[in-house]
Amino acid sequence: MAVRGMRGSHGSNMADYVEEQKKSGRKTDARTVRRIILSFKPYKAQVILVLIAIIVTTLLGLINPLLIQRIFDDAIGKGNVTLLIIYVVIMFVTPIVSGIIGVGQSYLNNRIGQSVMRDFRNRLYNHLQSMSLRFFTSTRTGEIQSRLSNDVGGVQGVVTNTATSIVSNLSTTISTIIAMVLLSPLLTIISLGLLPLFMWITYKVGNVRRATSKETQKSMASLTAMMQETLSVSGILLVKTFGRQQYSQDRFEQENQKLTDLEVRQQMIGRWFFMFIGTFFSVMPAIVYLAAGWQIIHRVPIFGAGMSFGTIVAFTTLQSRLFFPVGQLLNIQVEIQGALALFDRIFEYLDLPIDIKDKPNALQLKPEQVRGEVTFKNVMFAYKRDEEASSDKETGQEERELVAQSNPISPLAVVHTPEEPAHQTLNDISFTIKPGQLAALVGPSGAGKTTITYLVPRLYDVDSGEVEIDGHNVKDVALSSLGSLVGMVTQETYLFHASIRENLLYARTDATEEEMIAATKAAAIHDRIVELDDGYDTIVGERGYKLSGGEKQRIAIARVILKDPRLLILDEATSALDTHAERMIQAALEPLMKGRTTLAIAHRLSTILSADIILVVNKGEIVERGTHQELLERNGLYAQLYHEQFSQLPQEEGVA
Template identity: 50%
Template sequence: SVVVLPLFLLPARRVGDVLRRIRREAMEYNADMSSIITETLGINGVLLVKTFGRQRQEMARFRETSQKVRDTGVRRALVGRWFFLGLGIASAIGTALIYWVGGYQVLREAMTVGTIVAFASYLTRLYGPISSLSNVQVEFVQSMVSFERVFEYLHLPVEIEDRPGAIELESVDGHVRFEDVSFSYLDEEELPSQPTSGPDDNGDEPEDGVSTITTTRPALRDLSFEIRPGQLAALVGPSGAGKTTVTYLLPRLYDPTEGCITLDGHDLRDVTQESLAQQIGMVTQETYLFHDTVRANLLYARPEATQAELDAACQAANIHDFIAGLPNGYDTVVGERGYRLSGGEKQRLAIARVILKDPRLLILDEATSHLDSQSEALIQAALEPLLEGRTSLVIAHRLSTILAADLILVLDEGRLVEQGTHAELLAQGSLYAHLYETQFGQKAKSPTLEPSC
């Protein structure tokens, strides 16, 4: 009976490792299936699938992934059942050995029947806890897969942290300075590698090897400029020039690789992130709205705001009348990512949200792109009270929206190649003049052209 005990304990670890790999595969396939459902059944995904006639292909993709989920589930169940079947067989073998050897001893009158029955009873009581222990070991190894995924998130490095002794920004004038700022994005790529030839030190079988290499992708190079309090600065340049990266560095979503960014003389790395965020408002290219009411989306900027303040912000953003005409007014649910609203309505709602926050610095990332002329006119009118008296940084592919800027910064391949006013840059006849000519289809030779905004 003692010889049979290893049949309970030794396979448990091996079976646990197999089930762990199967469970990891199952979790990955489940994540893939959830991703497909989210992408294709979301409002934007449904429109894309239907307009391109990809229903059959997406159904086939979902069917293939769901079959993988099913197959891994079946494999996991079979391995588990075979293991417990093996435990039952081992238990039966142990009991049979007792009766066989014991019966032989009884025939030789070396042992009584009562002794055999008592021994078999004790052995049954021993096999029960051992079987349970093996089961716990297998379940524990499987559960570690879930813990591993949790630990992966817990062990992710925090890229932006407050320094010890970081100061709180109470109020700022809005004096922004970039000093020799360079920045590179880190790209990680997984490459297959050869697994080890045998088990590791713990006896585990090798898994498919994957090595991760990290590369840098320069986005900004030696960028230096200054925006004085209350100025409207416009970032101009071709796609991929680094304009959006500049807007990410100012609210400290990233830290520069080299150089420093200061606000009223304070290095952004020396101030707390929370106090910095309170001073900055941002309207991004694609407005994000929660699947909630208009009121909840507005109060996200300032939860303690009153109804009168909501009305004032929405009136300034030219969106109040539209909200008043909704079925439930401010309590109308806008839908997932605001799909019930048009692009212009979402952006005016985002502008109202920033007006409600009342920041000292304002960032507009292509806030008037891809809109009809009427919506753009409404947004331009909404921006006037927002820009007034604030230090503002504007990005737009439509140069007509930035002609009134106090300072125009022209970027190309991550470098600042020109800066000045609209008239000064037109007179230079360089990249800005070329962009202006391309935008309006005319020769940019009149430096006294009146701005259109």
């Protein structure tokens, strides 16, 4: 089956990226930090305002500790009541002004941080939207969701607070140390003598935190993927129908316990070290009191002349002011190392190359200018294998086999081993479908029929050869233009968890009510919709599970009719319908297909008999082509398939 080879190239790209980062050593950190800093560039003016506010509040914070010395030595010591009142008033006003500035700074800080987070989410989402189908068929949906939510959310605190916290605490630390040196250089040396050792230990603790943070996010991504797979409608149906509730619960609990242990470990890394730092700073004032008090009592100028009670109080006040910013700076180093691990994961996705993208000055084909001729010229294509694909490594063989039985086209259904040789899915495919023709693709399962239809809208790119629309290579046509030209209806209908109206208008947001109703009438679903309690405003549920298979399929067909594309691709669009509904839709599709090329993967005799040309696909090659009668007369593979599957059935019935 073709899907067995549906492996992405992104995994190898990501593996190469990670390996390159490992080889680059500390250059990785520098590059990551530069990219983080560049993300603040659009908000340069606001950042400057925040920095000014930080400097002002830092300087204001020095006023009160220094005034304490003046109050003790000049006001109280000399009995100057007027000077005492002035100093006290200043001490009242200073924190009020500082607080007002701090509120403004906090608002700007949060506004900048949240804007940067919004930009990261937008960039990541837009980049993922640009990735080819190959990426999504080889990546677990939960892994993608984890990168977009857990990883981006994990760096939110760092982006929002860390940058300003570093500047604020650093400026506070520097200004406080300067003030301490002015009061007593020797006491300052005694107080801060062990700070370099603390900084070195903090650096080591940060490296451990970074490694643990990466492992934690991987576990979180795995848990998210597991929840997405087993708690979706399709997943829970699979779990219940195979009676694997206990198996799923055990797997979840095991991964959840692993995540819990990692989270605890991450939070506890360095806690003993920071407890020691806190204790050290707490006892330092006592050491200052002892040393300075000894000098004053014995009148020995050990720490410099002029040591007074005011100096001691001011110095210890500055010491206490220093404790918080220094502790924050040391702790921030650890937090940054953990955050860099998350940024690395985000940038891994942002750096994944987009393998299907527009060429410079790509053609914009307007639907009204397109006749709809589709040509394949010597097309070769193979799905790429990826030994690093997460679905092989993180999903058990037993679960993949269960998924394969329930849904063979699921990415989890890939059960090959990495040692399998690559499979050439399409080999030298050439054909032309003229405007207005219905071409039916017929052949055994896994022959490559669906792959052929995927190449027209560039869901994949050919390895060699050309796919053309009206003589234009699809690689030269803008993807947005291709998207407006091609309409697809597949067997596995996807509806958003929204109203019927929203699902229909997804094709054309500017469609009128009359156009929407005309499309549903053409698809023979309007009468059923108006019978529902909320009519067109009825919520269809997750993946449309509140509707029957036939109702979902007809809504999907109505959506394509509303789009009014020049090219139709039908992967047996009526396979889920009963005979009566199919007849109505076949009649509705006939006028829609006039003047449009229709490429249909056919499993029903009615579709095959109405085709202008039948392409018989086997093992990635077109082995026969012609009309129904011509192919029967050749007595080849088509005749064999017809006699085995179709000849005993009336025209309106389906086949397996």
